[in-house]
Amino acid sequence: EAQVTQNPRYLITVTGKKLTVTCSQNMNHEYMSWYRQDPGLGLRQIYYSMNVEVTDKGDVPEGYKVSRKEKRNFPLILESPSPNQTSLYFCASSPSNDAGGRGKLFFGSGTQLSVL
Amino acid sequence: AQSVSQHNHHVILSEAASLELGCNYSYGGTVNLFWYVQYPGQHLQLLLKYFSGDPLVKGIKGFEAEFIKSKFSFNLRKPSVQWSDTAEYFCAVLTTSGTYKYIFGTGTRLKVLA
Numbered sequence: 001e002a003q004v005t006q007n008p009r010y011l012i013t014v015t016g017k018k019l020t021v022t023c024s025q026n027m028n029h030e031y032m033s034w035y036r037q038d039p040g041l042g043l044r045q046i047y048y049s050m051n052v053e054v055t056d057k058g059d060v061p062e063g064y065k066v067s068r069k070e071k072r073n074f075p076l077i078l079e080s081p082s083p084n085q086t087s088l089y090f091c092a093s094s095p096s097n098d099a100g101g102r103g104k105l106f107f108g109s110g111t112q113l114s115v116l
Numbered sequence: 117a118q119s120v121s122q123h124n125h126h127v128i129l130s131e132a133a134s135l136e137l138g139c140n141y142s143y144g145g146t147v148n149l150f151w152y153v154q155y156p157g158q159h160l161q162l163l164l165k166y167f168s169g170d171p172l173v174k175g176i177k178g179f180e181a182e183f184i185k186s187k188f189s190f191n192l193r194k195p196s197v198q199w200s201d202t203a204e205y206f207c208a209v210l211t212t213s214g215t216y217k218y219i220f221g222t223g224t225r226l227k228v229l230a
Binding site: 033040041042043045048050056058090092103105110 | 122125148150152161162167208215216217218219220221222
C-alpha cells in the first residue's frame, strides 16, 4: 500500500532533550516536506527536500533540522526542543512528474508533540 | 510576502445547502493552487488542484473550484453539502519560481448539520 509513515504518533518530552521524528515513503517520490499545524495558523512548512541531499528551509525552520540521505526517508530533528514547538507535525511527499500527480501531497498520519 | 487568506474560519450549514469557501493568495509568479480537506482525526487529503488550462476544476466528492486570476482567488464550491463533508478545508499555493514551497491558508472549519 502506498503510504507515508510517521513515527511516533504521540510524543511527550521535556525541554532540551533531543528528539527525532521519522518519516518514510514507499512511493519513490522525489519531494518530501515537513509541516506543523497549530490552531488558527493552519499548516506551515518547516523544511522541504527536492531530492537526496537537497534540502531547503520553509517558512518556520528555526529550531529544526532535517536530512535526506536516502530517497525514502526524511527525518525531522529537534536538537533542543522548547515548549513553543508543541504542535501537530505532518510529513508529506509528492512526485515530481505529471504522470505521478505532480504537486499532490501525500500526508502521513501526524505526530502530536508536547514539550514540557 | 507570499500568503494565502481564507476569510471564513467557521462555517455552519444544513444538509443540502450550497457551499462556497473563499481563498485569496498573494503571489506574483506562476501559481499552482490546491484545496485539501482534513476530516476529524485524519491527515490532509487532496480535493482538487489547478495548474493551468480550464480555470474551473472539478475534484472529488462533487467539489469544484474556480481560478480567477484577476482577483487572485481560488474559491471552493459544492452545490449541495452532506453531513459527511464536515471537516476542515485548506487552500494552498505551491510556488515554483526559485523555490518549491507550499503555503497554506489558516483553514475553514465546516460543520454540516444533519
